[in-house]
Amino acid sequence: MITxxxxxxxxxxxxxxxxxxxxxxxxxxxxxxxxxxxxxEIPALSFAALEEETLLGSIQCWPVTLAGDGGATDPLVLxxxxxxxxxxxxxxxxRMLMERMIEAATETGETALVLIGDxxxxxxxxxxxxxxxxxxxxxxxxxxxxLLARLTDGRTLAARGALGPRRAMAGA
Numbered sequence: 394m395i396t397x398x399x400x401x402x403x404x405x406x407x408x409x410x411x412x413x414x415x416x417x418x419x420x421x422x423x424x425x426x427x428x429x430x431x432x433x434e435i436p437a438l439s440f441a442a443l444e445e446e447t448l449l450g451s452i453q454c455w456p457v458t459l460a461g462d463g464g465a466t467d468p469l470v471l472x473x474x475x476x477x478x479x480x481x482x483x484x485x486x487x488r489m490l491m492e493r494m495i496e497a498a499t500e501t502g503e504t505a506l507v508l509i510g511d512x513x514x515x516x517x518x519x520x521x522x523x524x525x526x527x528x529x530x531x532x533x534x535x536x537x538x539x540l541l542a543r544l545t546d547g548r549t550l551a552a553r554g555a556l557g558p559r560r561a562m563a564g565a
Contacts (some may be wrong), residue, residue, distance in 0.1 A: 395486065397493050400439040400451055407448045408441075415476035424533030425509050428471055429455035432558050438470060438497050442477070442486045450477040452490040454498075456559035457507065459529065461551030468559055469542075469550070470498065472508040491519055495543075504548040507556065509539050519543060528553035 400408065412420060420426070438454035455471040472494065477486045498506060508521060515521035521541035529540060532555075544550065 394444070395449065395489065396443050397440050397489060398443055399436060400434070400441045400453065401436050403441045403443075403448055403451070408451055411448055411451055411478060412474060412476050414479055416474065420474075424531050424535050425471070425473060427532040428457055428556060428558060430558055431560075432456055435470065437501055438472075438494050438503070440490055440493050440497075442490055448478075449481050449484075450475075450486040450490055452476075452487075452494050454494060454506075457556055458559040459550055459554045459556050461554040463551065465551060467505065467550050467554075469505040469507050469556070470503050472506050473510065475510075488518060495519060499545070504544060504546045505550060506543040508541055509535060510541060512538055512541055515541055525550055525552070530555045532557055 432455050435454045435456060440452050441448055442450035452475045453473065457469050457471040459467045459469055461467065475487050475490055477484075495506075506521070507526070508515060510521070512521070512523060521543045523538055523541055525542045525544060526540040527537060531540065542550070
């Protein structure tokens with residue numbers, strides 16, 4: 394039976410091994426890593442999927458900011474990585490993790506989630522779209538169609554701006 398637990402209950406080395414298995418050891422060069430550079434994950438939104446003592450999957454969320462061209466800043470939550478052990482992919486584990494994270498985001502009042510991912514999957518199952526992100530830039534290369542946001546409770550964001558780490562949250 395798969396259970397979900399706060400990610401901070403899992404040893405960090407086990408998470409790193411899972412991420413290497415899911416994305417490869419060169420994953421640190423990806424733009425998403427630059428977005429969360431120097432940030433601590435948000436414990437209330439980061440979870441592990443466990444089967445007994447075995448880590449099958451994880452989801453991490455990070456504090457980021459959209460610095461609008463007009464000077465305003467908006468806090469957002471960067472979702473990801475969502476990782477599942479390669480031999481357990483297609484078992485619904487990633488979907489379980491996403492659903493739990495969205496539930497926790499709703500409980501904590503987070504109304505703006507952003508991720509870099511497959512628009513067909515994240516749009517269909519979780520309501521993420523590229524509608525609000527077309528004018529955003531990132532600190533590295535990315536496919537604009539894969540930069541997705543999920544805004545709730547009438548939340549709007551700057552149409553143009555740069556996404557980056559939320560420095561005020563460093564060490565939090």
